[in-house]
Amino acid sequence: MRCDLKKKSSILKSLRTGLLIAISIIVFAYAFQVTNVNFETTRSEVRITQLTRVLRALAKPELVEYDTTEEEISSPFYLPCPDNGEIEGIEKNTNLAYIQTSVICASPKETITVEGFNMPANIKGPINFLAASGVKRQLANFETNSDGYFSVDVVVPTRQPVAEAQYITATIRTTTGLPKWTETAKATWDKIIETVFIALLATTIGTAASIPISFIAARNLMKDSTSTPTSTALNIIGFPLGAYLGYIFSKWIIDLLSPFEKNVFITLIGLIISGVIAYFSLRKGLPSEDIKKPTNSVKIQRFAFIFIAGVMAILSIILFGEFTKLAGEALENLLGPIGFLGYALFQIGDITSMLVPALTAIAFGGVIVSVFNKVGLSLQDNLNTSILKIINIVLSTIAGAILFALVMAVINWFYQFNNPRISLYYPVIIGGFAGFILAVIAKPKHLLPTGFIIYTITRTILNALRSIEPLVMAIIAVIWVGIGPFAGSLALALHTIAALAKLYSEQVESIDDGPLEAIHATGANKLQTIVYAVIPQIIPPYISFTMYRWDINVRMSTIIGFVGGGGIGFLLQQNINLLSYRSASVQMLAIAVVVASMDYVSSKIRERIV
Amino acid sequence: MLEIKNLTKVYEGNVQALDDVSFNVQPGEFLAVIGLSGSGKSTLLRCINRLVEPTNGEVIWDGVDVTKAGPDELRRIRRQIGMIFQHFNLVERSKVLTNVLAGRLGYTNPAMSLVNRFSKKDVEMAYKQLERVGITDQANKRADELSGGQQQRVSIARAMMQNPKIILADEPVASLDPVLAHSIMQYLEKINKEDGVTIICSLHFLDLVHRYANRAIALNAGVLMFDGAPKEIDDVKFKEIYGKEAERVG
Known part of the structure; x- marks a missing residue:
């Protein structure tokens, strides 16, 4: 019985193997057809000649050139021979270089021999027929031997008969002076610098943005974060509300400050004062240690201080933006050759001003969320289940309505329904109903896996973003900010965020849990656990991934110019399209050198740090 | 209790x-x-x-x-409540002193921890705890450079930082x-x-x-x-x- 079973399974097994082999043969056969595999073309002589030509051109990058001087050595020649046969012979200085034709006159299409004497040794050059009209025609090339002698047979060209002497000349080209960079090499140098800096900016911005995201996208940090239905609903209501208030608030402050924004001194003084107030009220509001449980009045006092600190911080950020803009502008004119420092300062100020409303919105949203969270927790602790359930139902109906309305607003932005029934009423009704149902079903004190939901959403967005090639992103960025390196930097930065956040978060997921547990046990909160137990463990892999990404970004930025993203790719594409392969070869060489040296440097840095 | x-x-x-x-x-x-x-x-x-x-x-x-x-x-x-673990659970790449100071995190304001700051008093206390377990001279070494017994002593010092x-x-x-x-x-x-x-x-x-x-x-x-x-x-x-x-x- 057992034997039978074995036999049967072995037959099945071999059948399965055979089937697998057959399928793979079919798959590869189809792949050959789809990809137009045709080895005949690889043997075609025309193509091989072309390939050889291109490869040889590529092997000779147009890197350096020399100044050349030309010296023409001529000998008079009569075409045709004069009728009277009188030809003025001329004396040649046989100490210098000279050429000698076998005959002094000939008819068209006759073959004559041209000899050269005392020429520079081992050089090449053209032999021309210089007609009386001044038109040159190349007859042949000469190549001197080590004694500076050559002898070439040339065919006399057909020309209008002229009585006076015309000339046969040999041109000696000599290079003089030191080799100098070609224009191509100079342009390549400019663009390769641009390329490296595109990669640098993209990597820096990408790394800075992806570190916080990576914590949100790490399963082990997020999976334990849960919240009650009450808090969740309050958060969904509170964050958009807070964000909106924050936005309005920042606009209001910016408007309030607008009369002073062009005055360097007022902005500077304001910056210092608001910064100092923010710092000290923060110190007051956040004592470095609290040994005892704070009383309510102490809590309110602290909250007031933190609030003042927050407002002052927003104020100082706005003023910082204005001040750096003004200072940058002034410095750019003042500093002359290092004016780019002023330019950078101005841009930093500009970014700051641009980000203020968003930052304020997020900060206000965060504050409202944390206050609402506390409210939710105390409701939870102090109310009995049935009242809590009613509150939950009300809150989650509102939350569902808000959530759906917000999502629909985004969809409406893309598709422009512009019909309040579709973009507002339906989502509010459906969302409210969904929230209502959820709250009715869920137990009021049941914990929702909020952390896990946020983790999943973040991961999904990252994966979607990562699947879009930087080249495609660059096309969109070019539309936004115009052709140039800035577009390339933006596209690469965005892709870097998506790719690094994922790599980083996987590193967070693979850290040792022991220290986390230990730090947690001391009473540390989530933030402290990250600073003391997570970050020390992830520094080496983070650095190594950043270097790796820097590598990739350099490589990507070399071709991002193909779609207008700046850098060396633009030159390369241009030269390939112009069929000037020797110039293209310079750019390829530059790319190879830069990529290889980046590779080397990054591996050295990794070795040292890890 | x-x-x-x-x-x-x-x-x-x-x-x-x-x-x-x-x-x-x-x-x-x-x-x-x-x-x-x-x-x-x-x-x-x-x-x-x-x-x-x-x-x-x-x-x-x-x-x-x-x-x-x-x-x-x-x-x-x-x-x-101090805690000591079988596998010590020290943050291996951090200094011994930092590991000991981490025991104070329950008292420190989270905002201060963000910039890695402990009060002078805490640092003095950390040295005192290290002295008690006899490894003051190792304070500035990385935790993973220590032997198993020494690491467990560090974790005792960490627990003691909590005034447990x-x-x-x-x-x-x-x-x-x-x-x-x-x-x-x-x-x-x-x-x-x-x-x-x-x-x-x-x-x-x-x-x-x-x-x-x-x-x-x-x-x-x-x-x-x-x-x-x-x-x-x-x-x-x-x-x-x-x-x-x-x-x-x-």
Whole structure:
């Protein structure tokens, strides 16, 4: 019985193997057809000649050139021979270089021999027929031997008969002076610098943005974060509300400050004062240690201080933006050759001003969320289940309505329904109903896996973003900010965020849990656990991934110019399209050198740090 | 001071780790928790400071139910409960001093921790704790450069930074050799006697229990099998705790 079973399974097994082999043969056969595999073309002589030509051109990058001087050595020649046969012979200085034709006159299409004497040794050059009209025609090339002698047979060209002497000349080209960079090499140098800096900016911005995201996208940090239905609903209501208030608030402050924004001194003084107030009220509001449980009045006092600190911080950020803009502008004119420092300062100020409303919105949203969270927790602790359930139902109906309305607003932005029934009423009704149902079903004190939901959403967005090639992103960025390196930097930065956040978060997921547990046990909160137990463990892999990404970004930025993203790719594409392969070869060489040296440097840095 | 009432923990997949465990701990006690691997010792210790969320039951600490505490309350409770682990659980890439200072995190303001700042007082205290366990000279080394015994001493110093009223030690000597095991146990004994810190310590070896503990509880498959003085563990009790096939060693 057992034997039978074995036999049967072995037959099945071999059948399965055979089937697998057959399928793979079919798959590869189809792949050959789809990809137009045709080895005949690889043997075609025309193509091989072309390939050889291109490869040889590529092997000779147009890197350096020399100044050349030309010296023409001529000998008079009569075409045709004069009728009277009188030809003025001329004396040649046989100490210098000279050429000698076998005959002094000939008819068209006759073959004559041209000899050269005392020429520079081992050089090449053209032999021309210089007609009386001044038109040159190349007859042949000469190549001197080590004694500076050559002898070439040339065919006399057909020309209008002229009585006076015309000339046969040999041109000696000599290079003089030191080799100098070609224009191509100079342009390549400019663009390769641009390329490296595109990669640098993209990597820096990408790394800075992806570190916080990576914590949100790490399963082990997020999976334990849960919240009650009450808090969740309050958060969904509170964050958009807070964000909106924050936005309005920042606009209001910016408007309030607008009369002073062009005055360097007022902005500077304001910056210092608001910064100092923010710092000290923060110190007051956040004592470095609290040994005892704070009383309510102490809590309110602290909250007031933190609030003042927050407002002052927003104020100082706005003023910082204005001040750096003004200072940058002034410095750019003042500093002359290092004016780019002023330019950078101005841009930093500009970014700051641009980000203020968003930052304020997020900060206000965060504050409202944390206050609402506390409210939710105390409701939870102090109310009995049935009242809590009613509150939950009300809150989650509102939350569902808000959530759906917000999502629909985004969809409406893309598709422009512009019909309040579709973009507002339906989502509010459906969302409210969904929230209502959820709250009715869920137990009021049941914990929702909020952390896990946020983790999943973040991961999904990252994966979607990562699947879009930087080249495609660059096309969109070019539309936004115009052709140039800035577009390339933006596209690469965005892709870097998506790719690094994922790599980083996987590193967070693979850290040792022991220290986390230990730090947690001391009473540390989530933030402290990250600073003391997570970050020390992830520094080496983070650095190594950043270097790796820097590598990739350099490589990507070399071709991002193909779609207008700046850098060396633009030159390369241009030269390939112009069929000037020797110039293209310079750019390829530059790319190879830069990529290889980046590779080397990054591996050295990794070795040292890890 | 610590009252465990009907504590039950069921892990995902219906694994019963603790089954209706109740006992009291008096201030100043050195309580040993014994039992086979997987009998629920670690879960029990972790339920006390809620590193593991209990399924049922109460943990009353100084009159407060730990299992119902909110985040702020839990933080204040946890910082009075030091913890020592079998695998030390130091942050290996950080300096020894930083590891010790981390014991102060429950008292420090989170915003201050963000910029890696501890008060001068805390740093002085950290050196004092390192001096007590005799490794002041290692303060600026990376934690993973230290030997196992030294690492466990660092983690004792870390626990002591919390000014704990109680220390939970989860098999603190299981990955150390016998000589080091005694030295670590002596440090715990010293903390217990000199500072009056209550100690709950899970242990594998009965001779250690006899030598250091003044009371022992035993778990078998999550059920409390024994609660009394270590010398009361006779052969019958022993078989009950460790199973019929077990034999006494040492």
